[in-house]
Amino acid sequence: MSGSMHTGFAEGRTTVDPAVNGFDPSLVIRDFDWGNPRPLSGGRTLRRYELVAYDKEIEIVPGVKFKAWTYNGRVPGPTIRCREGDELEIHFVNAGTHPHTIHFHGIHRDVVDGVPGIGAGLIDVGDEFTYSFTAEPFGLHLYHCHSSPLAEHISKGLYGAFIIDPKDGRPPADELMMMQNAFDPNFNEDNEVYAVNTVAFHYLYRPVRVKRDELVRIYLLNIVELDPINSFHIHGNFFQRFPTGTSLEPNEYTDTVVQGQGQRDVLELRFPYTGQYMFHAHKTEFASLGWMGMFEVVE
Amino acid sequence: MKLAIALIVVALLGAGFVAMHGMPGGSGGVEVKVKHAKLEPGRIVLTLESHADNVVSVAQAIVNDSYVNFLAGTPGEADIALEYPWIEGESYEIELLTSTGSSVDFEIEDAGEPT
Numbered sequence: 001m002s003g004s005m006h007t008g009f010a011e012g013r014t015t016v017d018p019a020v021n022g023f024d025p026s027l028v029i030r031d032f033d034w035g036n037p038r039p040l041s042g043g044r045t046l047r048r049y050e051l052v053a054y055d056k057e058i059e060i061v062p063g064v065k066f067k068a069w070t071y072n073g074r075v076p077g078p079t080i081r082c083r084e085g086d087e088l089e090i091h092f093v094n095a096g097t098h099p100h101t102i103h104f105h106g107i108h109r110d111v112v113d114g115v116p117g118i119g120a121g122l123i124d125v126g127d128e129f130t131y132s133f134t135a136e137p138f139g140l141h142l143y144h145c146h147s148s149p150l151a152e153h154i155s156k157g158l159y160g161a162f163i164i165d166p167k168d169g170r171p172p173a174d175e176l177m178m179m180q181n182a183f184d185p186n187f188n189e190d191n192e193v194y195a196v197n198t199v200a201f202h203y204l205y206r207p208v209r210v211k212r213d214e215l216v217r218i219y220l221l222n223i224v225e226l227d228p229i230n231s232f233h234i235h236g237n238f239f240q241r242f243p244t245g246t247s248l249e250p251n252e253y254t255d256t257v258v259q260g261q262g263q264r265d266v267l268e269l270r271f272p273y274t275g276q277y278m279f280h281a282h283k284t285e286f287a288s289l290g291w292m293g294m295f296e297v298v299e
Numbered sequence: 300m301k302l303a304i305a306l307i308v309v310a311l312l313g314a315g316f317v318a319m320h321g322m323p324g325g326s327g328g329v330e331v332k333v334k335h336a337k338l339e340p341g342r343i344v345l346t347l348e349s350h351a352d353n354v355v356s357v358a359q360a361i362v363n364d365s366y367v368n369f370l371a372g373t374p375g376e377a378d379i380a381l382e383y384p385w386i387e388g389e390s391y392e393i394e395l396l397t398s399t400g401s402s403v404d405f406e407i408e409d410a411g412e413p414t
Contacts, residue, residue, distance in 0.1 A: 061366070062358065062359070063356070063358025063359060063398055064398060065400060067400075185399075185401070186394075186400055186401050186402040192361060192402070285365075289361070289366065290366070
């Protein structure tokens, strides 16, 4: 068998052409949506975002299509970014084929929690709603559809990262968003495709380029359905772990982190040496089914 | 068997092959199935059969939860050769993923025994 026996994945393969999906995981990883900002009294900021849910067929591993439900035509949806204390208005339009919502993790009133039966509840096909709340607490959070059946609405692609920066920010870094996700294209209740940011093996063939000694900050989330845990492991390095990103003090120095469904961590590291360094799920089944990538460290 | 494999694309990429081939059949392993498997050194050769008229494409092959390279047969043949270092006496679950995401599933219970 050709290919690396460590990865169990043969050489000679490639990734999905980003033009097919209309989004590129190599860009998604550094794409942060700060919304449309407007200053408020007291030095605060109002940020407005637009999210539209619609159905879209995407390619998740070369040659295999999946009928996804998306926010703004991509999976994961836009990475919503703001600062603690910002006032947020997320205008949501349901242009899909099923009732959807947006449920944000964070602290807010129940009427904007995006669950059926409370406040606006389900947003019917063709309807729209604006979720308004104050951004708190700082950290790495999620947003996702909360319609029933919940697993179906999430596993089809209706989710994204929601980053609230501390008021004074974090130290400057090369920042990366990695959404661990998976797909069950044959609906046998067993995922066949695992990835970071949707396309299996993408970062193996399009390595994430970073600079030697520069601080790298990874916003790591796990939205995988059907499997209770996931994990992230890096080769040739260790990282500081900030669980949920809600503290500025790390609680662990390690090379592997395990996440349950919906769990998040902010990871910080520097690469002392140039070269190629793999990262992947240390649940090796997931790695062999697509959750595998590479850092390319350059001067 | 009325199977008539039509080779659509065979792409040579680097050291290995990614092959896509069309075959008459449906989805979910219902209308297309693996007729038998032949174990050869370093690879598993599957013979497919179908009883449907529509054409689907096999885009990816999975053996024991790992994507593997495979090579489709020449036009008119029904074989798919999966590159896999199988071990005598062990079992293998195989999924052929079609372009639509459906799969053709097959299990080798005891490698080395006639299948």
